[in-house]
Amino acid sequence: MSDFDEEPTGDEALDPAEMLRLLNDQQKSVSTQFGSMAWTVTATWGIAWTVGFTSVWLIDGLKPAFSIPEAAGFIVLGVVVCIAVIVSVIMGIRTGRGVKTTREEAFSSAAYGCTWSLSMIGIWLFGMALISQGMSPHIIQFYFSSGFVLMTGIMMAVTAAVWKMKSALFIGIWLVVIAAVAPFFGAPGNYLFLAISGGLVFIGFAIAAAAYNSGLKRRVQGDRRG
Amino acid sequence: MADLDPVIHAQARLRITSALATLGPKEAITFPRLQEVLGMTAGNLSTHLRKLETADYVSVEKVIEGRSPVTYIALTTLGRRRFEDYTESLRSLLGGAS
Incomplete structure (x- = not known):
């Protein structure tokens, strides 16, 4: 710490009710800034799923009026999901920066990070095993899309448990439900359903979270000096 | 208002202690991140950190990481207890509001 030629501010107190509100707002603001479910990650996944699942839906969804090549649709989905994974990892690392933690906490974070990859690889390997045992191309369309969304939902619930975030639990429940319901829309309707109920809902949640967080930050910093 | 700890009962210091209290008891945060x-x-x-440090509510630890000096800030056990007491006093003053 170094000295600065500056008049200190924020030395005065507000009335008790305002002070309690300031205390609660400040803690919420810090939690949202440290939370691994930053709104940017949510927005990234929202965009990835909207673009990715819509691309796959466009392979057959608007035929004969419009169609994109099958390979192109799946490549777009693969690329946007890879980008979302990279952004999530970078944001996860960045949120913990500047905090010296205990070995136990560091282990929890590392185990949590590994569980994401482990669960996704597990779904993929299980799918490959089922394909080797004759899973039909029709069922494959439901398995991989719903499987990954289902696993993301479960991981969100784990996020809620690890970071004590209610919002992550609600998102997790929502994702588990839409993953389970998606096959009822048939193929390729399931992709469009997931693009809207998963992707667009995530984007909407991210916008609402960003607005809430910036309002919270303004409130604790704004008219209160310091 | 006599029961409210004057060290914490200032907007800036309340914000600092509230933020530090969200960390675990053995965790610390760098000055720039805070x-x-x-x-x-x-x-x-x-x-404001100096005032809290003088009261022994926060610890300021300067270490060298790589080749750069880093300052870590944390609530002390006393600071955490005083913050909890302050929160409790505020709530009881307001009739048990959360």
């Missing part, structure tokens, strides 16, 4: 999280100027944060 400044970023709180959106306070370095000078103002330094001034």
Whole structure:
């Protein structure tokens, strides 16, 4: 710490009710800034799923009026999901920066990070095993899309448990439900359903979270000096 | 208002202790990160941290990481207890509001 030629501010107190509100707002603001479910990650996944699942839906969804090549649709989905994974990892690392933690906490974070990859690889390997045992191309369309969304939902619930975030639990429940319901829309309707109920809902949640967080930050910093 | 700890009962210091209390008992945060999280100027944060440090509510640890000096800030056990007492006093003053 170094000295600065500056008049200190924020030395005065507000009335008790305002002070309690300031205390609660400040803690919420810090939690949202440290939370691994930053709104940017949510927005990234929202965009990835909207673009990715819509691309796959466009392979057959608007035929004969419009169609994109099958390979192109799946490549777009693969690329946007890879980008979302990279952004999530970078944001996860960045949120913990500047905090010296205990070995136990560091282990929890590392185990949590590994569980994401482990669960996704597990779904993929299980799918490959089922394909080797004759899973039909029709069922494959439901398995991989719903499987990954289902696993993301479960991981969100784990996020809620690890970071004590209610919002992550609600998102997790929502994702588990839409993953389970998606096959009822048939193929390729399931992709469009997931693009809207998963992707667009995530984007909407991210916008609402960003607005809430910036309002919270303004409130604790704004008219209160310091 | 006599029961409210005067060291914490100031907007800037309440914000600092509230933020530090969200960390675990054995965790600490660097000065620049705390400044970023709180959106306070370095000078103002330094001034209020010094008051909290003088009261033994926060610990300021300077270490060398790589080749750079890093300052870690944390609530002391006393600071955490005083913050909890302060929160409790505020709530009872307001009739048990959360």
